[in-house]
Amino acid sequence: MLRTLAAVxxxxxxxxxxxxxxxxxxxxxTGDEGASGQLALTRDAGGxxxxxxxxxxxxxxxxxxxxxxxxxxxxxxxxMTLTALLDADNGVxxxxxxxxxxxxxxxxxxxxxxxxxxxxxxxNAELPAGAAAGDEARYLRRAVGQWAQHPSSVELPRLVMxxxxxxxxxLCSYAKCGGNFTGGCSSYNWYxxxxxxxxxxxxxxxxxxQIAQLGNHYSCSGDEYYLSGSTWVCGEPDHWSxxxxxxxxxxxxxxxxxxDTQYTLDATNHDGCVRNGHALASAYCDDQFVxxxxxxxxxxxxx
Amino acid sequence: xxSLSRWERDLLLVGVVLLAGCxxxxxxxxxATDVVRRFFxxxxxxxxxxxxxxxxxxxxxxxxxxxxxxxxxxxxxLLEVESxxxxxxxxxxxxxxxxxxxxxxxxxxxxxLRVERQGSTWRLxx
Numbered sequence: 001m002l003r004t005l006a007a008v009x010x011x012x013x014x015x016x017x018x019x020x021x022x023x024x025x026x027x028x029x030t031g032d033e034g035a036s037g038q039l040a041l042t043r044d045a046g047g048x049x050x051x052x053x054x055x056x057x058x059x060x061x062x063x064x065x066x067x068x069x070x071x072x073x074x075x076x077x078x079x080m081t082l083t084a085l086l087d088a089d090n091g092v093x094x095x096x097x098x099x100x101x102x103x104x105x106x107x108x109x110x111x112x113x114x115x116x117x118x119x120x121x122x123x124n125a126e127l128p129a130g131a132a133a134g135d136e137a138r139y140l141r142r143a144v145g146q147w148a149q150h151p152s153s154v155e156l157p158r159l160v161m162x163x164x165x166x167x168x169x170x171l172c173s174y175a176k177c178g179g180n181f182t183g184g185c186s187s188y189n190w191y192x193x194x195x196x197x198x199x200x201x202x203x204x205x206x207x208x209x210q211i212a213q214l215g216n217h218y219s220c221s222g223d224e225y226y227l228s229g230s231t232w233v234c235g236e237p238d239h240w241s242x243x244x245x246x247x248x249x250x251x252x253x254x255x256x257x258x259x260d261t262q263y264t265l266d267a268t269n270h271d272g273c274v275r276n277g278h279a280l281a282s283a284y285c286d287d288q289f290v291x292x293x294x295x296x297x298x299x300x301x302x303x
Numbered sequence: 304x305x306s307l308s309r310w311e312r313d314l315l316l317v318g319v320v321l322l323a324g325c326x327x328x329x330x331x332x333x334x335a336t337d338v339v340r341r342f343f344x345x346x347x348x349x350x351x352x353x354x355x356x357x358x359x360x361x362x363x364x365x366x367x368x369x370x371x372x373x374x375x376x377x378x379x380x381l382l383e384v385e386s387x388x389x390x391x392x393x394x395x396x397x398x399x400x401x402x403x404x405x406x407x408x409x410x411x412x413x414x415x416l417r418v419e420r421q422g423s424t425w426r427l428x429x
Contacts, residue, residue: 078392079392080392098391099390099391099392101391102391103391104388104389104391105388105390105391105398106390106391106392106393106398107390107396107398107415107417152415152417153414153415153416154412154414154415155400155413155415283414284377284405286410286412286414287410287411287412290411290412
């Protein structure tokens with residue numbers, strides 16, 4: 001009788017333990033793969049500069065420290081100039097974008113984002129992760145990562161400041177599972193909840209929330225893995241009620257698993273929006289994008 | 304002072320008539336702004352017979368029904384148009400800066416809406 005009970009209990013435990021299983025192959029700590037184009041980057045006492053070429057498209061860039069802790073960046077592509085003046089010590093930046101020839105306003109479009117996304121991938125492939133890249137290159141990479149996600153409906157000239165009294169709400173602890181920032185998860189460390197607002201009832205609506213395992217643990221060709229019943233599916237749940245999600249560096253600033261390792265509240269909410277039934281540059285996620293910008297530029301790395 | 308000759312009087316009369324009937328041509332930005340206002344005015348009803356002619360067409364254009372359904376699903380509404388100006392990279396595109404509400408709540412930031420010239424008409428790119 002006792003052996004029967006034990007066998008039943010063991011079977012039950014095995015069933016519970018394998019109910020969710022593992023989504024897939026553990027993610028590796030590399031930059032985005034598959035970026036096309038050629039990066040020519042030069043470093044000297046004046047900072048970093050160079051070009052990124054993809055077919056007929058050329059991106060010219062420069063980044064230099066103009067005074068202690070203040071960096072001036074410029075990226076030019078497709079008749080547009082993007083500039084940033086970043087005061088890293090005070091967490092304040094002035095961003096701008098305009099038509100190169102006339103200096104008048106322009107707008108970020110799909111083709112611009114695609115080119116910047118490839119440029120970002122090339123920077124990730126070329127530069128060391130995190131602070132090892134050097135400040136000029138690191139802030140350039142962060143700014144490019146931010147511009148590569150810039151929605152068309154958000155204007156280019158912006159003043160970006162961290163919210164007073166709050167700093168950056170870091171979620172580094174939630175980026176670990178089993179005590180590690182990378183690799184598969186023998187057990188999960190769920191963060192509740194990634195949230196965004198739309199007409200369904202705002203941040204408190206359960207269909208605008210996800211239960212997320214942050215961190216670089218799994219990767220797939222869709223937006224993420226989400227749990228459908230007892231099966232992990234690669235893709236994007238469209239306004240499900242609090243689905244469990246993991247993969248592709250959910251919660252990390254920048255697109256995908258870029259070269260910096262900042263996991264923050266605002267970045268998590270932004271991912272929760274663009275990976276929950278909205279496109280990356282969806283206007284419905286404008287507020288989350290704007291809120292996450294200061295995190296992406298200035299929040300510290302988790303590791 | 305001498306009196307006007309007959310042809311001088313006729314010329315003056317023509318000038319007065321012309322000035323009275325002369326109105327400034329509608330500017331490109333005004334046309335684009337008008338498209339935005341007409342689109343959002345008709346949006347709640349969701350009738351694509353009215354809305355489709357206000358939206359861009361072409362291979363990369365989203366179907367009217369899908370655009371309207373998503374905007375109405377999120378209850379996106381126009382509060383006011385703040386400004387409009389030509390896209391510095393494309394003279395056939397106007398950037399309309401507008402305040403929108405979503406689900407009855409004004410969005411925290413202004414939105415840039417793109418209106419493009421296709422043929423002789425201006426159309427909104429959703």
